[in-house]
Amino acid sequence: MHQALRLTEIIDQISWHTDRDTLPDLALTCRTFEGPALDALWRNLPSLEPLINCIPTHLWGHSFQGELILLRPIDTTTWATFRKYTFRVHSITQSEDPSSIIEHLRILMLSYPYPSSTMFPNLRSLAWNVHEIHLAIEFLRMAFVSSLVSLDLRIASISPALICMLSTIGTACPNLTSFRPQVDNPTWNRELVPFLTQAICQPHRLSTLTVCELEDPGMVHVTQLQSLKTLWLYIGSSSLRHTGLPPQSLGLECLELLGLQAIRLNHITDFLRSLRTVQSKHITAVFSSNAFEQHSNFISEFCTILLERCDSLEAITLCEPFYNTFHNVYAQPGNFGALHRLRNLTHFDVEAACTISISDDELGELVNAWPKLKTLRLSFYRDPTITVLPTFHGLINVLRLCPELVSLSLVIDTTQLDGINVKSPGNGNCNNGLQEPTIGNSPISSPLDVALVLNSLLPNLPGVNLEVWIGGPLDALFEKPWAMEQWKLVNCLIGGFRVVRTQCLGQ
Numbered sequence: 001m002h003q004a005l006r007l008t009e010i011i012d013q014i015s016w017h018t019d020r021d022t023l024p025d026l027a028l029t030c031r032t033f034e035g036p037a038l039d040a041l042w043r044n045l046p047s048l049e050p051l052i053n054c055i056p057t058h059l060w061g062h063s064f065q066g067e068l069i070l071l072r073p074i075d076t077t078t079w080a081t082f083r084k085y086t087f088r089v090h091s092i093t094q095s096e097d098p099s100s101i102i103e104h105l106r107i108l109m110l111s112y113p114y115p116s117s118t119m120f121p122n123l124r125s126l127a128w129n130v131h132e133i134h135l136a137i138e139f140l141r142m143a144f145v146s147s148l149v150s151l152d153l154r155i156a157s158i159s160p161a162l163i164c165m166l167s168t169i170g171t172a173c174p175n176l177t178s179f180r181p182q183v184d185n186p187t188w189n190r191e192l193v194p195f196l197t198q199a200i201c202q203p204h205r206l207s208t209l210t211v212c213e214l215e216d217p218g219m220v221h222v223t224q225l226q227s228l229k230t231l232w233l234y235i236g237s238s239s240l241r242h243t244g245l246p247p248q249s250l251g252l253e254c255l256e257l258l259g260l261q262a263i264r265l266n267h268i269t270d271f272l273r274s275l276r277t278v279q280s281k282h283i284t285a286v287f288s289s290n291a292f293e294q295h296s297n298f299i300s301e302f303c304t305i306l307l308e309r310c311d312s313l314e315a316i317t318l319c320e321p322f323y324n325t326f327h328n329v330y331a332q333p334g335n336f337g338a339l340h341r342l343r344n345l346t347h348f349d350v351e352a353a354c355t356i357s358i359s360d361d362e363l364g365e366l367v368n369a370w371p372k373l374k375t376l377r378l379s380f381y382r383d384p385t386i387t388v389l390p391t392f393h394g395l396i397n398v399l400r401l402c403p404e405l406v407s408l409s410l411v412i413d414t415t416q417l418d419g420i421n422v423k424s425p426g427n428g429n430c431n432n433g434l435q436e437p438t439i440g441n442s443p444i445s446s447p448l449d450v451a452l453v454l455n456s457l458l459p460n461l462p463g464v465n466l467e468v469w470i471g472g473p474l475d476a477l478f479e480k481p482w483a484m485e486q487w488k489l490v491n492c493l494i495g496g497f498r499v500v501r502t503q504c505l506g507q
Contacts, residue, residue, distance in 0.1 A: 016040050042088035047096050048139070052104045054082045060104070068103045074111055083118070091125035091150075092143065102135050109138035116142050127152040134159035141165065144172035151176060156184045158191065167195040170202020177227070179203070180210040186234065189213075210259075212236075213271075216245050223250045232259035235271045248276040255280035261321070263288050265298040272305050282315035282347065299331050299354065303338040315347030315375075318354065329354040330383075333362040340369035349377040351409050357386045360394035364401065373402040377409035380440030380468045389443070391416040392425060392453055399431045399457060409438035414453075415445045422452040434458050436465040441474055444486045451493035462498070463491035 018026055018040065027037035042050070055078065061071040074082075098105070112119060119142045126143050127150075128136065134157045144165075151173060155162075166181070181196060183189060189212040196211060197218035206225055210232035214222065222228065231252065252258060258280040260268045265287040272278065285302065299318075306313070316339070331354040339345070348370065350356070356378055358366070367373060376398065382389065390412050399405065437458070444450055454461055464487055468474050477483070 038085070039088050042085050044091045045089055045093070047094055048092065048098065048105055049101055051082075051086070052101050052108065054078070054085060055104075055108065068107065070107060070111065079113065083114075086119050087121060089120055090122055091127075092120075092123065093125075093127040093129070095127075095129045097130060098132055098136070102132055105136065106138045109142055112142065117145055119143075120145055121147065123148055125150040125152075129154050131156040133157060134162045137161045137165055144169060146173065146175060148173040149175055150178040152178075152180045152182070154182045154184065155188070155192070158188055163192060163195050166192065167198045169199040174203055175205060176203040177205050178208040179206060180208070180232075182210070183212065183234075186212075186236075189234070189236070193218075216243055219243075219245070219250060223252055226254065229254070229256040230259075231255055231257070232261070233271075235260055235262040235267050237263075237267055247274060250274075251276040251278065253277070253279040257282045257284065259284040259286065261286040265302055265318075269298065269302045269305050272302075272309050275309055278310040279312060280310060281313065282317070283310060283313060284317040284319070285353075286319055286321055287353070288320055297335075299329065299335040300338070303336055307338045307341060311342070312344070313342050314344050316342075316345065317347070317349040319349070319352035331356050333358050333366050336366065340366075343369065344372060345370040346372050346404075347375040348373065349375060349409075351377040351379050355379065355381070355383045355386060357388045358390055358394075359388050360390050360397065363390045363394040364397040367398055367401050371402065372404060374404050375407040376402065376405060377407065377438075379411045380409050380438045381473060382411045382441050382443070389413040392420050396426050396429065396457065399426065399434070400429055403431065404433070405431060406433045406435075407437075408434055409440070411440050411442045413443050414439075414450045415443050417446075417449060417453075420453065422449045422456075424456060425453045426457050430457055430459055432458075432460050435460055435462060437461075438465040438468055439487075440468055441477060441479070441483055444483070444490075447486050447489040448493060451490045451497065454490070455494050455497045459501075461494055463494055466491070 018037070020041065023037050023041040027034045027041065045051075055074060059070055059072055059074065061069055063069050123143060123145055124147060126148060129152070131154075133140075133153060133155060137159075151169065169176070169179070179200070181192075183192060193212060193215055197215040200206075200209070200211065200214060200218050201221045204225070205227050207227050208230040209222065209228060212234040213219070213236060222231065252275060255278075258278060260271065260283070262268050262271075265285065268285050268287060283306065306316075331350075333356065336350075339348075358378070363378075367376065390410065392412065392414065395410065395412055398408075398410075435458070437454075454464070466484065466487055469480060469484055469487075474480065
């Protein structure tokens with residue numbers, strides 16, 4: 001054997017860069033490779049099926065009633081092999097339908113003859129992203145271990161056993177830093193909240209948490225977590241919120257991201273109003289844009305209370321959960337007026353929450369307050385009822401006022417070229433950092449003129465982003481075939497300009 005293969009670091013690197021299907025063969029080559037190859041093979045399990053495959057198939061059978069059973073007890077040799085593999089498991093992600101193995105899994109877990117904490121002693125991350133979690137109770141009992149730091153559970157079905165199991169998470173997994181119970185049906189929250197509250201009150205190292213509103217002890221614990229950096233809360237109606245805490249007695253501090261989701265935006269506003277303060281760099285509000293009586297005044301009220309509670313914001317995102325662009329709230333630039341005082345804003349994204357009617361002057365007034373803006377996402381869909389759109393004049397003004405801009409989504413009327421010199425539209429002003437802007441279904445009549453203007457304003461532009469036309473909301477538009485041809489031609493022309501410019505610079 002070459003001397004290099006006696007170095008553990010080299011053996012480990014070979015194992016980690018070997019294709020997963022080839023790792024079993026590598027482990028069988030010699031004792032030197034066996035351990036590192038098995039470590040690489042078992043460290044991150046993409047499903048639970050490999051656990052079932054550890055048990056010889058001849059031990060499985062069916063009863064006279066057709067139920068899956070073990071024909072003989074699993075012997076100590078098989079268990080030793082099983083534990084040799086599970087000892088190496090650091091993460092488990094179940095994303096495939098477990099129906100074919102769920103009964104095998106339950107029997108295997110119930111047959112385990114050793115303490116439950118010894119099955120996965122080194123497990124760090126568990127993600128259950130599929131249905132039938134209520135049938136995986138026996139597995140969860142084994143997987144909730146003290147070494148676990150990340151737990152992601154999709155709760156697509158509930159049972160009394162599952163609900164009780166959830167309450168043990170905090171005690172069984174005291175070192176959790178990330179916990180995300182995703183509840184498919186919000187009506188289950190009332191049943192789950194007491195048990196989730198107990199679970200969340202135990203860990204003191206949480207840095208990422210996604211959960212519905214908790215009972216008072218849970219909310220107090222969450223607001224006191226110094227380690228918490230990312231918090232996602234699912235908010236119910238204030239009329240259904242029962243709390244014994246004094247108004248504005250709670251505050252959220254030191255967050256990097258606060259995400260709030262509700263059916264209506266005013267539910268989120270009411271929740272923010274109930275807090276004393278919110279110190280977060282980024283706030284995302286997710287709400288249903290076609291909910292009954294959802295209107296632009298809700299946006300104004302939200303922005304006003306947002307400024308009162310979170311005056312240090314750097315990023316704001318408003319969206320609806322399914323990007324239902326065709327049923328967005330109609331908004332005016334004035335609805336966001338309160339946010340002008342956020343001088344450090346770098347990210348403003350409302351394209352998936354509302355449809356804005358905005359002129360060149362109004363666009364300039366909106367972004368003038370945010371000189372540090374790097375991301376501006378206002379729209380990628382032109383609603384037929386909107387008669388006022390910004391033009392290239394508005395785009396030029398945005399690039400002048402926000403020189404650090406690197407991401408842009410904005411529908412503009414490219415047919416309005418009055419006062420625009422297509423060969424030098426910005427009078428020398430340009431943006432070298434902005435690439436692939438999203439212009440959506442902006443009106444277009446001359447691909448050549450549009451390409452000339454964009455090429456001059458954005459010298460490093462490889463092309464306009466056309467992904468929104470593929471599989472997104474614009475995919476169903478009647479004019480898609482014609483519009484796509486126009487914008488593909490624009491990109492083709494921009495590409496040609498880049499080739500010529502590169503050749504000229506080379507000479």
